[in-house]
Amino acid sequence: MRIDIRHVAAALRRHRLATFLIGLQIALACAVLCNALFLLTGRLQLMKMPSGIDEQNLVVVSLQGTGGDLGRDTLLRVKQALRGIADVASVSMTNAVPFTQQAGEIGFRSVLDDPSYNQQGHFYVADNDFIRTVGVRLADGRWLGDDEATSSQSFLPISPSVLMSRSYAQRIWPGKPSLGQVFFADGVQRRVVGLIDDLARPNPEPSALHNTVLITGSNVLGQVFVLRTAAPSRDRVLRQALDAVAHVAPEVVVDLDYSGTLSDLRGRYFASNRAMAGMLCGIIAAMLLVTALGIVGLASFWVQQRRRQIGIRRAIGARRSDILGYFQTENFLIVTGGIAVGMVMAFALNIALMKLYEVPRLPLAYLPWGAVVLWVLGQLAVLGPAIRAARVPPVVATRSV
Amino acid sequence: MLGYYWSLAMRSMWRSRVLTALMVMAIGLGIGASMTMLTVLHVMSGDPLPGRSHLLFYPHLDPLPLKYSSPAEYNASDNLTWPDAMALLSAHRATRQAAMAGGEVLVREPLQDGSPFRVEGRYTTADFFAMFGVPFAAGEGWSADDDAARAHVVVLSTELARRLFGDRNPLGRTVRLEDADFRVVGVIANWEPEPLFYADSVSRAFGKSDAFFLPLGAAVDLKLSGNGNFSGWGRSDDESTRMISPTTSWLQFWVQLDNATSVAAYRQFLVDYSAQQQALGRFERPASSARLDTLAQRLEHQHLVPGDVRLQLWLALSFLVVCVLNIVALLLAKFLRRSGELSVRRALGARRRDIFMQLGTEALVIGVLGGMLGLLLAQAGLWSVRQRPDDYAQLASMDASMLATTFALSVVACLFAGFVPAWRASRVPPALQMKQL
Numbered sequence: 001m002r003i004d005i006r007h008v009a010a011a012l013r014r015h016r017l018a019t020f021l022i023g024l025q026i027a028l029a030c031a032v033l034c035n036a037l038f039l040l041t042g043r044l045q046l047m048k049m050p051s052g053i054d055e056q057n058l059v060v061v062s063l064q065g066t067g068g069d070l071g072r073d074t075l076l077r078v079k080q081a082l083r084g085i086a087d088v089a090s091v092s093m094t095n096a097v098p099f100t101q102q103a104g105e106i107g108f109r110s111v112l113d114d115p116s117y118n119q120q121g122h123f124y125v126a127d128n129d130f131i132r133t134v135g136v137r138l139a140d141g142r143w144l145g146d147d148e149a150t151s152s153q154s155f156l157p158i159s160p161s162v163l164m165s166r167s168y169a170q171r172i173w174p175g176k177p178s179l180g181q182v183f184f185a186d187g188v189q190r191r192v193v194g195l196i197d198d199l200a201r202p203n204p205e206p207s208a209l210h211n212t213v214l215i216t217g218s219n220v221l222g223q224v225f226v227l228r229t230a231a232p233s234r235d236r237v238l239r240q241a242l243d244a245v246a247h248v249a250p251e252v253v254v255d256l257d258y259s260g261t262l263s264d265l266r267g268r269y270f271a272s273n274r275a276m277a278g279m280l281c282g283i284i285a286a287m288l289l290v291t292a293l294g295i296v297g298l299a300s301f302w303v304q305q306r307r308r309q310i311g312i313r314r315a316i317g318a319r320r321s322d323i324l325g326y327f328q329t330e331n332f333l334i335v336t337g338g339i340a341v342g343m344v345m346a347f348a349l350n351i352a353l354m355k356l357y358e359v360p361r362l363p364l365a366y367l368p369w370g371a372v373v374l375w376v377l378g379q380l381a382v383l384g385p386a387i388r389a390a391r392v393p394p395v396v397a398t399r400s401v
Numbered sequence: 402m403l404g405y406y407w408s409l410a411m412r413s414m415w416r417s418r419v420l421t422a423l424m425v426m427a428i429g430l431g432i433g434a435s436m437t438m439l440t441v442l443h444v445m446s447g448d449p450l451p452g453r454s455h456l457l458f459y460p461h462l463d464p465l466p467l468k469y470s471s472p473a474e475y476n477a478s479d480n481l482t483w484p485d486a487m488a489l490l491s492a493h494r495a496t497r498q499a500a501m502a503g504g505e506v507l508v509r510e511p512l513q514d515g516s517p518f519r520v521e522g523r524y525t526t527a528d529f530f531a532m533f534g535v536p537f538a539a540g541e542g543w544s545a546d547d548d549a550a551r552a553h554v555v556v557l558s559t560e561l562a563r564r565l566f567g568d569r570n571p572l573g574r575t576v577r578l579e580d581a582d583f584r585v586v587g588v589i590a591n592w593e594p595e596p597l598f599y600a601d602s603v604s605r606a607f608g609k610s611d612a613f614f615l616p617l618g619a620a621v622d623l624k625l626s627g628n629g630n631f632s633g634w635g636r637s638d639d640e641s642t643r644m645i646s647p648t649t650s651w652l653q654f655w656v657q658l659d660n661a662t663s664v665a666a667y668r669q670f671l672v673d674y675s676a677q678q679q680a681l682g683r684f685e686r687p688a689s690s691a692r693l694d695t696l697a698q699r700l701e702h703q704h705l706v707p708g709d710v711r712l713q714l715w716l717a718l719s720f721l722v723v724c725v726l727n728i729v730a731l732l733l734a735k736f737l738r739r740s741g742e743l744s745v746r747r748a749l750g751a752r753r754r755d756i757f758m759q760l761g762t763e764a765l766v767i768g769v770l771g772g773m774l775g776l777l778l779a780q781a782g783l784w785s786v787r788q789r790p791d792d793y794a795q796l797a798s799m800d801a802s803m804l805a806t807t808f809a810l811s812v813v814a815c816l817f818a819g820f821v822p823a824w825r826a827s828r829v830p831p832a833l834q835m836k837q838l
Contacts, residue, residue: 017825018737021730025723032719039712064519117634253516271790276709278785283716286430287723293423294727301420301734353715357708 008329015302022298023338026374029291030342031349033284034370038350038362040280046206047270047277051098052165052199054135055262059227059238061245062100062258072221074249081248082225085240089228092133094126097226098200099265100258106155108185110172119172119183121211122201123156128216133228136214139166141179141194149216156186157217165210166195190215203269207358224258234261288373292381299327299385303392310389311396320390327386328379335378339371346370402755403762410763413739420735421767424728428771428818431724432811433778438714440779440803441786444796445607445706449594449696453534456496456657458664459699460489460671463690464650464683469634477632479602479702480650483621485678490526494670495656495663497532500617501525502652503600505628510577511565520561521628522613523599524620530556530589532657533599540572540587543616551618555583561612562588581623583615595796598696599655601629602703607793617652627651647683668693707791721814728767728818736760736826747831756827764819765812772811779807 012019061082075093082091095103104125107117124130128149143163150159169178169192181192190213198210229237238261245254258265303310310323350362414421448454462485463478481489486500504524509517529535530542543554555576562571562585571585596606620627621644635648643649658664668691675688694702736743743756779799786797799807 017821018730018733021726021733025726025730028719028723028726032716032723036716251516253518268790272709275789275791276713279713280716283434283713283720286434287720290427290430290720290724290727293427294730297420297423297727297731298734301731301738305738349719353712356715357712359712 005329005333008326008333012330012333018298019334022294023334023341025294026291026335026338026378027340027342027345029287030339030370030374031345032287033373034343034346034362034366035349035353036280036284036287037369038366039359040277040284042206042360043273043277043280046204047273049200049204049209050198051204051262051266052136052197052210053098053262054228055266056231057228057234058097058134058262059229059234059241060097060100060259060262060265061225061227061238061241062255063223063225063245064253064255072219074252075221077248078245078252079225081244082227082241085227085237085244087229087233088237089230090129090133091225091227092126092129093220094124094130094222094224094226095220096122096124096202096222096224097134097262098202098204099262099269100202100224101255102202103223104155106185108183108190110181110183112182112184112189121168121213123185124199124212124214125152125156125220126214126216126222127218127220130214130216130226133226135228136163136199137197138163139195139197141192143194144214144216149218151219152217156188157215157220158188159215159217160189160191161193161215162190163194163196163214164192165198165212167198168211168213169195171211185213206360223255288377291374292377295331295378295381296384299331299382300388302330303327303385303389306389307392307396308399310392311394311398314392314394315397323390323392324386327382327389331378331382331386332375335374339374342370342374343367402758406759406762407766409759410766413735413763414766417735420731424731424767425770425774427724427727427731428767428811428815429774429778431721432771432775432807432814433782434717435714435721435810436775436779436799436803436807437782437786437797438710438717439806440783440799441710441793441797442706442714443803444798445596445710445793446700447595449596449598449700450533454598454696456659457532457696458495458656458658458667459694459696460654460656460667461690461692461694462671462675462678462684463686464647464678465686466634467685477634477650480630480632481652481654482647482650483645483652484647486652486654488674489654489656492670492674494667495658497528497657498655499526499529499532500652500654501529501599502617502620502627503611503629504620504625506578506613506625508561508565508576508578509580510575520612521609522611522615524617524625524627525614526617528657529614530587532655533594535592536590538588538590539570540585542614543586548616548618551622552616553581553583553619554586554616556587556589556614557585558589558610558612559591578613578615579623579625581619583619589614596700596705598700599653601651601653606703606705608795609792621645629653664693707793710793725814725818728815729821732760732764732767732819733822733825736822737829740826740829743826743829744831747829753827756829757823760823760826761816761819764815764823767819768812768815769808771815772808775811776804776807 079091079093082088102122104123106123107120109117110119128146131143144161148159148161150157152158173181178192178195183190196214199212199214200210201208201212227237227241242254245252346367347362353359354361461478462481464482464485465478490498490500502524503521505519505521507517507519526548527543527545538559542556543552547554557571565576566574571588574585575582576585593610597609600606624644629651631643631649631651633643633646633649635646656667658667671691671693672688675684675691678684679688746756783797783799787794
């Protein structure tokens with residue numbers, strides 16, 4: 001194709017204001033697009049975050065009230081009944097699992113001689129069936145032994161041995177071996193005897209995903225029962241579990257909001273995130289639509305304005321593809337200019353968002369994506385008007401107006 | 402003259418139907434998205450107690466040790482400790498004052514159908530009802546004497562009263578909460594402040610109201626469970642003593658002050674109290690850290706509007722800006738295309754101002770049409786917000802003021818968008834264009 005960019009640019013200079021405005025629109029769209037894409041991927045990633053447990057095979061039944069109100073006898077009766085359901089491999093009583101209500105958030109001290117609670121994390125307090133039931137994976141160190149499930153006096157069991165999420169331990173004691181570190185929680189000095197592959201909090205959010213500690217006790221009064229079964233039978237196991245609770249302990253109330261298969265619970269937990277992701281998709285789509293409309297509108301107008309010139313060019317030998325190429329090149333120049341400004345604006349917007357909200361820094365990798373999307377969009381939007389321009393017959397040149 | 406411009410605008414818009422439709426659609430989308438989010442923000446930052454909120458204040462004391470650093474999400478000194486709350490309560494320096502905390506109890510009796518259930522409500526003191534102007538359907542609140550006696554009395558919401566007693570008169574009847582009997586002394590009429598401003602900042606603020614109210618003293622006696630934040634900084638606190646510990650904050654406290662003098666006096670009282678506690682060695686931080694927030698400041702401080710909502714508002718507004726820019730470019734192209742027509746008008750004696758007005762009218766018409774489309778889209782947007790699982794979702798609907806704002810925003814955006822193109826077109830020199838005709 002014989003398109004001289006200098007000619008296209010010279011023509012654009014005759015429409016400085018309109019070119020500037022459409023370029024500015026593309027720049028702004030680019031800035032918002034990059035940030036919206038970035039926020040969207042953040043949300044989608046959060047929704048996919050690993051919980052560290054064997055989600056496919058777990059069913060959860062939560063009771064209302066704290067374990068203490070329900071009484072240990074009742075809880076044990078419930079556990080016994082749940083274990084009797086067909087295809088249930090094991091049952092554990094705990095204060096929480098990922099995506100149920102947060103139940104063990106406490107502050108603790110990793111610097112022993114400092115009176116302030118400098119750390120805060122979620123303590124999973126469970127009986128010693130927990131580890132094999134939920135299927136956490138040991139990364140380093142050792143499991144808790146059955147004899148380490150001790151009785152509790154107040155909040156936590158008095159046993160000093162705990163398991164900790166690996167990334168959490170690395171954050172508390174950076175650059176030091178995490179195994180064997182000690183901290184002070186609920187009046188007892190604790191020791192990290194094992195590191196587990198990151199176990200999610202009950203209520204994971206971007207700023208706190210895996211700050212969890214696992215401790216086992218012998219007289220746990222948890223209100224959450226977690227059942228291990230095989231994925232195909234989990235719906236049936238859930239129904240039978242609810243029936244079983246109603247049968248053996250008619251006085252307790254099941255908290256249906258936090259009961260279900262673990263996949264259900266994950267879905268419910270991230271429902272609000274899904275809504276936000278939907279909203280971001282909507283904004284992205286609407287932004288692209290409006291930008292495309294603007295390009296179509298302006299290009300159509302320019303085509304109409306230049307009908308005569310197009311006719312002259314065709315009359316003196318330009319082919320249809322030349323005319324098509326001309327408008328496409330013109331669009332490419334405008335969009336490229338817009339993108340160049342838009343990338344700077346994208347970073348400015350990101351910095352503003354970082355200051356106001358907990359938004360991480362925009363990675364550079366999003367910029368080329370935003371650029372590609374806008375280039376393609378621009379070319380598609382201009383295609384219609386450009387084809388119409390290419391159809392202008394050379395004879396137009398011979399008519400006056 | 403405006404009528405003439407109006408018909409000119411109509412003609413011109415009809416001539417370029419597609420372009421007009423594009424512009425109306427762009428402004429409609431921008432307005433629709435922005436108004437959806439502005440409405441959500443508007444309903445979330447509404448006045449929870451119209452007519453009364455300017456009299457309500459929230460005292461702040463800072464009993465934390467110097468070395469204590471609070472977690473990022475909330476400050477441990479946002480709530481009061483039991484001894485401080487009791488001291489402020491018995492000092493009686495405000496017209497009315499009440500301490501309170503949210504709690505959850507198991508209702509055991511009477512039950513119409515089957516199993517016990519848990520409800521959320523508030524442990525508070527006598528002035529609560531008068532101070533917040535809570536309307537009663539039957540009976541009344543309890544007295545300061547009941548507070549002192551830690552009496553087992555309870556005020557129920559209409560809904561809970563109906564659930565427990567059906568159509569029978571609940572007054573004087575007994576409710577068994579956890580392991581204690583409470584006598585029903587009042588039933589409140591429908592009362593749902595949005596947001597639930599007096600609650601702890603960690604609890605749900607929207608779409609929730611209290612099902613029962615009972616004396617704080619009784620709740621502490623019975624160690625009923627609180628569902629707010631308990632922040633402790635002492636070494637010896639545990640579950641059993643935290644409610645009355647001088648080093649655990651968990652109580653909210655509100656005062657009613659009727660004029661500026663009493664506000665100033667109360668502020669001074671708080672500083673004096675802190676100074677006195679400091680002298681006693683209990684407070685470590687300077688007495689000047691005591692403060693008195695207005696209700697609006699307290700709401701601001703609680704960050705009731707989630708970051709997500711603000712973020713969405715920003716995105717929607719930037720989208721509106723993109724739409725407006727889009728319209729500026731399109732209008733400019735459209736107006737300049739009519740240079741010939743405009744130059745004839747100019748040559749026939751129309752002033753620049755007239756041209757400007759004529760084109761401005763056209764922008765205005767687009768604004769009105771876009772406003773109507775935007776209104777429809779905003780209703781659709783609000784409907785989709787109401788489908789969200791968040792606590793504020795149910796509130797999202799437009800009132801008259803937001804309807805008016807929608808139109809105003811659309812018209813202003815379009816006039817703004819029309820300004821540069823109209824100005825530019827009114828500068829077209831008549832002679833040059835005439836020659837080209």
